[in-house]
Amino acid sequence: MSPRHACIVGWPVAHSRSPLIHGHWLKKYAIAGSYTRRAVAPGEEVAFFGRLREEGFVGCNVTIPHKGAALAAAHASTESARAVGVANTLWLEGDRLWADNTDGAGFLQHLRATVPTFAPAASAVAVLGAGGGARGVIHGLLQAGGREVRLFNRTRDRADAVARHFAGGVKAYNWQERADRSRDVGLLINATSLGMQGAPALEMPLAQLDARCIVADLVYVPLETPLLAAARARDLAAVDGLGMLLHQAVPGFKRWFGVTPEVTDELRAIIVANIEGG
Ligand SMILES: NC(=O)c1ccc[n+]([C@@H]2O[C@H](COP(=O)([O-])OP(=O)(O)OC[C@H]3O[C@@H](n4cnc5c(N)ncnc54)[C@H](OP(=O)(O)O)[C@@H]3O)[C@@H](O)[C@H]2O)c1
CATH class of the missing domain: 3.40.50.10860 (Leucine Dehydrogenase, chain A, domain 1)
Structure with a gap:
């Protein structure tokens, strides 16, 4: 050839x-x-x-x-x-x-490789961010059987537009509600550009999360984002963004x-x- x-x-x-x-x-x-x-x-x-x-x-x-x-x-x-x-x-x-x-398939493959017990339909998922990366991951989760995605975005209109686009499975909330409304989620995903080298840090408390909650970050530079470091410090399963990049x-x-x-x-x-x- x-x-x-x-x-x-x-x-x-x-x-x-x-x-x-x-x-x-x-x-x-x-x-x-x-x-x-x-x-x-x-x-x-x-x-x-x-x-x-x-x-x-x-x-x-x-x-x-x-x-x-x-x-x-x-x-x-x-x-x-x-x-x-x-x-x-x-x-x-x-x-x-x-x-x-x-992107969505790549995210899920890496998530399953890192946390084989992850069950998409078992609990709600919190997604931070409403850009292309977030939409890819949301699509992957819904395809895999996910039933409830709670979407938090700085610009509320964009979150509403994504929720409308994925009619049914996605509910949009205000950015300020991200801590309160993530107490019972099984998976929390950062799909904003916050935490990336050169970008501001993501402010997201993790103390309220369930002990079985998985924390994932799409950002892969740095590899260990402050969010993932905080998740590990709380003994939560952490899924980095690099695996998604490789699988996609x-x-x-x-x-x-x-x-x-x-x-x-x-x-x-x-x-x-x-x-x-x-
Ligand atoms: N690992 C991978 O394979 C992979 C694949 C795709 C993306 N990514 C990563 O995912 C991240 C997002 O990518 P994207 O393509 O979705 O970008 P994008 O379409 O530009 O979206 C950026 C998102 O970040 C939010 N954001 C930016 N600055 C913010 C701030 N100061 N406070 C709160 N929210 C803020 C934006 O909110 P607004 O709507 O309010 O602006 C938006 O939701 C990037 O770091 C990218 O590298 C990784």
């Missing part, structure tokens, strides 16, 4: 760890091909997605701020991409550009290069070293 090429498209894109992940798999499975970064300025993304093949690519990952445009530019999309409303994975089938969103990458690699890659401790150690090395 002739070499195949994929990339990650974003603006900026220099910080992305995706080339490390896919580069590791290309080497591990001895596949002739490449996975590179493409910085595409806002306003140029639709044209770029339209000439993906001419650019030499069989597909790409998409990151901020082009995830919405990626879905709009595709000719066909998976149910996940449509439900989440943004796409993070594109691939060509003949002349047709397909879009998928793999699997379907794209399979589409572009024809092999289902494995998320291993070795791969994780490579990305951890990169994050810790700055």
Whole structure:
């Protein structure tokens, strides 16, 4: 087979760890091909997605701020991409550009690998944040049988819009209610950008949580966010954002290069070293 090429498209894109992940798999499975970064300025993304093949690519990952445009530019999309409303994975089938969103499935795979006893339908879930990451995770939880998601967002309108979008399973609350209304949840998820390196800290008390509550963070730089450190200090199960990043990458690699890659401790150690090395 002739070499195949994929990339990650974003603006900026220099910080992305995706080339490390896919580069590791290309080497591990001895596949002739490449996975590179493409910085595409806002306003140029639709044209770029339209000439993906001419650019030499069989597909790409998409990151901020082009995830919405990626879905709009595709000719066909998976149910996940449509439900989440943004796409993070594109691939060509003949002349047709397909879009998928793999965040929700990636989140759940890592959650189940970390806490095998997690039962989505057993209790309510609290989600902080109402952006693309939050919508991906909510979709994954509802697909897995989750019945009640309590959504807290600084901008209430955005939480209301997400609740309407996922009619039924999601209830929106004010940001200030996040502590009071999370006393009985089985899973608390930070899907805001708070706690990220360079961003303000997330203010979220954990003392009120049930002793069996799992605490997850989508943020993966730093790897151990203040929220996860506080959860561990309270003896709660903690699920980091890096595992989600690794698992969400699997379907794209399979589409572009024809092999289902494995998320291993070795791969994780490579990305951890990169994050810790700055
Ligand atoms: N691990 C992974 O694979 C993975 C995948 C996707 C995303 N992520 C991470 O998840 C986080 C969110 O990503 P996204 O794509 O969903 O971003 P996004 O669409 O920009 O949403 C950002 C969210 O953070 C909230 N927020 C920002 N500043 C805030 C503040 N000062 N106080 C309260 N809330 C604040 C926003 O609230 P407003 O609506 O009020 O602005 C919004 O809900 C990022 O850290 C991203 O790296 C990780």
